Amino acid sequence: MDFSEAKGILGDEFSRDADFLSSVVSKLKLVKNSKVLDVGTGRGHMAILLALHGYQVITGEPEGVNWGDWKTPAKKVNIEDMITFKPFNAEKMPFEDISFDAIFLYATFHHIGNKKLALNEFLRVMKPKGILIIIELTDEGVEVVRKRWKGHPDAVDPRAYTKDLVFEVKIIESKYLNAYIYSRIINE
Numbered sequence: 565m566d567f568s569e570a571k572g573i574l575g576d577e578f579s580r581d582a583d584f585l586s587s588v589v590s591k592l593k594l595v596k597n598s599k600v601l602d603v604g605t606g607r608g609h610m611a612i613l614l615a616l617h618g619y620q621v622i623t624g625e626p627e628g629v630n631w632g633d634w635k636t637p638a639k640k641v642n643i644e645d646m647i648t649f650k651p652f653n654a655e656k657m658p659f660e661d662i663s664f665d666a667i668f669l670y671a672t673f674h675h676i677g678n679k680k681l682a683l684n685e686f687l688r689v690m691k692p693k694g695i696l697i698i699i700e701l702t703d704e705g706v707e708v709v710r711k712r713w714k715g716h717p718d719a720v721d722p723r724a725y726t727k728d729l730v731f732e733v734k735i736i737e738s739k740y741l742n743a744y745i746y747s748r749i750i751n752e
């Protein structure tokens with residue numbers, strides 16, 4: 565289904581960040597059918613958007629956690645077959661080494677307890693030329709979310725946890741969200 569048609573069907577909550585997320589995903593130029601991991605399913609916005617872009621999506625959040633219904637919206641836009649849900653904790657993931665072309669976290673990184681452990685896991689399961697995309701709220705984004713959810717944690721700049729990695733990081737900024745795009749520096 566076309567992205568703008570899906571936005572019309574899924575409504576405001578999906579559409580709020582969808583244009584920014586979609587523009588980030590488009591800039592990455594991943595090949596069709598790339599295998600991508602979406603960490604922190606939530607209401608499925610990121611997983612659905614990745615599936616609409618034509619990627620095979622594995623998504624999950626810790627066992628027993630149910631942050632929201634992702635299946636109903638996925639069915640509404642006919643892409644549930646592109647999404648596989650598997651419960652997992654980012655700090656210790658049930659995936660083989662070198663499995664994914666790209667790993668996405670949208671509004672998830674600040675919720676993870678041990679961020680260093682999770683980062684080690686992302687690097688383990690990522691292919692050598694794979695990319696890690698951490699999309700985090702800005703301080704202004706947090707202010708907006710706190711109008712609905714008072715105790716929402718502060719925004720986190722992932723670079724505070726990645727200083728020792730031999731990775732290049734590119735940042736795409738917007739008012740409410742920043743995307744941090746990590747790729748390995750490979751000397752060929």
Ligand SMILES: C[S@@+](CC[C@H](N)C(=O)[O-])C[C@H]1O[C@@H](n2cnc3c(N)ncnc32)[C@H](O)[C@@H]1O
Pocket residue numbers: 603604605606607608609610611624625626629631652653654655669670671672675676677
């Ligand atoms: C705000 S929601 C993310 C929104 C979601 N990415 C979307 O597209 O709708 C935060 C998510 O992080 C997940 N989460 C928190 N700690 C986690 C962990 N250690 N491992 C995996 N997911 C985690 C929560 O279960 C929740 O699904």
